[in-house]
Amino acid sequence: MTGPEGTRAARRAGSRPDAAAELGQTVYDVARDLRRDVAEVRLPLPVDGAAEAEASRDRLLAQLDEHLLPRLKELSSPAVVVVAGSTGAGKSTLYNSLLGEEISEAGVLRPTTREPVLAFNPADVDVIAEGPVTRLSRVVHHPGVPRGTALLDAPDLDSFLQQNRSTAQQLLEAADLWLFVTTAARYGDALPWQALERATERGAAVAMVLNRVPKETLTTVRGDLLQRLRDHGMTDVPLFVVPDVGPHEGLLDPVVVAPVRRWLSMLAGPDRSRAVIVRTLKGALGALPAWVTSLADAVETQGEAAAVLRRTVEHELPGAEKLARDAVAAGVVAGASVEARWRELSGTARVDRVKVKGDRARSTRRAGRARGAALEGLREEVTGAATRTLVASGARVEERLRAVLVGRGAPPGGAAVAPDAAARAAAREESVPATVRAWDERADAVVADLLAAGDTRERAEAAAKAFDRRGLGTLLLAAAAGSDDAARLLERVLGAAADEPTAVLREDLADRAAAVVQAEVQAVLDRLAAPDLTDDAASGLRVRLAELRRMT
Template sequence: MTSDLGPRADRPVAGRPDPAVADELGMTVYDVARDLRRDVEDVRLPLPIDGAREAGASRGRLVAQLDEHLLPRLRELSSPAIVVVAGSTGAGKSTLYNSLLGEEVSKAGVLRPTTREPVLAFNPLDKEVVHEGPATEASRVVYHDGVPRGTALLDAPDLDSFLADNRTTAQQMLEAADLWLFVTTASRYGDALPWQALSRATERGASVAMVLNRVPTETLKTVRADLMLRLREHGMTDVPLFVVPDVGPHEGLLDPSVVQPVRRWLTLLAGPERSRAVIVRTLKGALGALPQWVTSLADAVDAQGEAAHTIRTVVEKERPAAEKLARDGVAAGVVAGASVEARWRELSGSAKVDRVKVKNDTVRSTRRAGRRREEALTGLRADVEAAAARTLTAAGGRVEERLRAVLTAPGAPAGGSAVLPDAAARTAAREKAVTATVEAWSARAADVVALLGDGDRVTAAVKAFGPHGLGTLLLAAAAGSDDAARLLGRTLGDAHADAVTALRDDLADRAAAVVGAELDAVLTALDTPNLADDAASGLRVRLSELKRLT
């Protein structure tokens, strides 16, 4: 008979293992496994280099192994040993499961997938030692007298179910199990799926048994011999193998004599002490498999750091030439361009800003005329700022294009394309930064004007153009306007040269900073603990602890 499990207690998420764990494996094993789980969870492999995808998948399996089996088992060693009945679609595992129990507990039939919800059966006498965990939470739990005491039988969904959720659940159930009873058929035992699943069992150190189902009598000897050979080739010489002959079309349970060898084997595992031995053996196997697993993951993390170092080196190698090109472009005095020249011609014709009188090296003007010139020069400043912004934006854009070529072309460092920022986002960020930096450069003109001093020629020039207007002329000259430079020479003499040079040098520095920001945008993506030189140190510590324990 069967009965549904009553209300479930909250699953423990922390704490110490029970005394049985301390007796069998030692208290520190749980601590090491818990710390390992934390460090593995923290691992990220952001660079798509060779092996990263596989290492990421291995990381996920390791977390699942720790979450679904090792940590729950280390906490609650007294709970019955979970034997999962697993296999591919149509292998007959649900029929075998029901036949072992002597009652149709798990739905079996010709429609696929038959097993949608895992079914976990315990012996009623084990009810007091059943603990909540991943397997009970994901399954329909029943108590049945046909389950040998000290064990639990779990019927999992098909490993190759066409429903993704079923496949995921099947994998989770395998991770939660202490022993795998893998069911395949005489026609499908050579498929890749059974051997992939068995390899995963070996990888995590799980105990495994195999059922070869529906074997025709005339080929039984040949098929069994071939399967035994395959098991030896995969290093599974100690795997128990049960052969269930083909009984032809049928409905319901198999004859008890057909499944008696499997039932007898399960009975041999029964009883608290014997099932506990299975659990401990599987735990020790799983713990013994962890060092190689963790080593591979740590090596993958180190490879990420090495790739990041290579990318940094390649990017930094571009910096000197990129900054020099940006500085030289400003220093050449070509920032102003046609737009500034056109504006100057307009101002010269309408506002006559360049037709000031100079007597005895000093400009002569009224304050009213100076205010008119200052207002007229507002448009020139806008054009100069726009020209400077175009120059700096173009310089940054060239560097971005260069980096994309360097990091994506044949021979580029591994993973380089992954650290390139989004092109549209980078363009928006550059334009925003350039706007701010040009505004700051323009504002600097006021300080430069103030540094000219209060001599007669300077005072007269300020009166003739206004302080803002005089600053505009200095900016225009710094940007490369010969007309502005000649006017400043007439009104200020040689005093303007240092001021123009200061503004030009300042703009050159800002241009270098703009292209530097393009380089830094890539380097920032590498500035993460996951790519640090010591990123694998935590895993290496856990590895040394595991080796001492195993």
């Protein structure tokens, strides 16, 4: 800590700002930037290791929020020693005995410790910093606490109340030193070792109290526990043994807890307690690179999985586009509904009974307008059939994408980006009618081009007179959709001039069908284009990692 804040901290501590200089504002800035980048990490693909990495990310955030950042910001605050353990380990009784007074509730009812208690020496009142510990705890001024330290009685780690367990974990993350209490009957349980491994993982200083040890087994139990500590690489963990004093109420005999009290006294004083703080901070900072490396690797694994998924999805596009285009080219759009409407118009409006003389249609404008009006029903049928065809093409692609992303042999993580059937159906229902309307409007433009062409103008004008301009466009749409009846009528009235506009409209519809297919594929690709799945998604973490390695 440098600047005015560091100077004030040094003045309050009554010593030179050596710790602040050692773990100063530069380290705080790096930790703050790291916290920002870690909080932004998202692991959306359920690939191997993703769940574990998310849990690790959450723990890293807790470590930064609950301990590192508050502690780096206020190094002069007393070292927080948390007394933690499992239900019935006797930690509250030990806590009270260390203080020589009933401060934290103790008894046979479980859970006993419902409210965390933080006790510190009244002489340290000016240097106690507000933070996670003070917010979560009942704060007590007590002269039995050695100066430069603060004793924290936490709820049971295995409390049957979820809130108690969560609070206990928060307080552990915020502590500078863990005083873990277990018993001769329970030291072999998984909980003590999980807690100790967690402390080691984040570089916290740890001490252990083996409570309620029968005298006849004291040597054996102590030796076994020391061996277990060595096996876990914890040879430097102080171990205090409290003998079993039998059924009792109230405080333990001062002689019983004297070794623990002497040890706490050794930590007393601004300089020595700050040494504990700095040691734990260095341990925590030293543990960060491995933690961040693991998280960055998980982010990069997400990117690699996303690349495989992109290739899988993109591989489906050419075949799906070809299938959609071929369907339009084969005339499948003009199915039974179009044929039925044509037969109706042929029988009632006699639209196909136009006279042709000398290669030109012969009709009055009045009759042409009547035919054009009658052909509106055919136009609606053709555009409706085109809409259904394009919707079906999109649905087929959606089903195929779901199969390759979720079915047997699918790449890891595919389920997270597979199309959502309801969402895609709604998207098609909105977009496809609009694209078919654009195709419908294109027909009127094609008719205008046909009437403007010099070599076909007279014949086209005669056809437009016989069917009305819009009716002529309807016939072109029907022929492009695959209606043989419409194509034969156009051939009668336009001859070879009908081929090009029909082909133009058919190709236009094929392009639109391909676009519908592309939209289905793009919807998945868009999900895979999330910033969390890019090749450089872990770059921020890698920068922070380089900064941490320069400092540790």
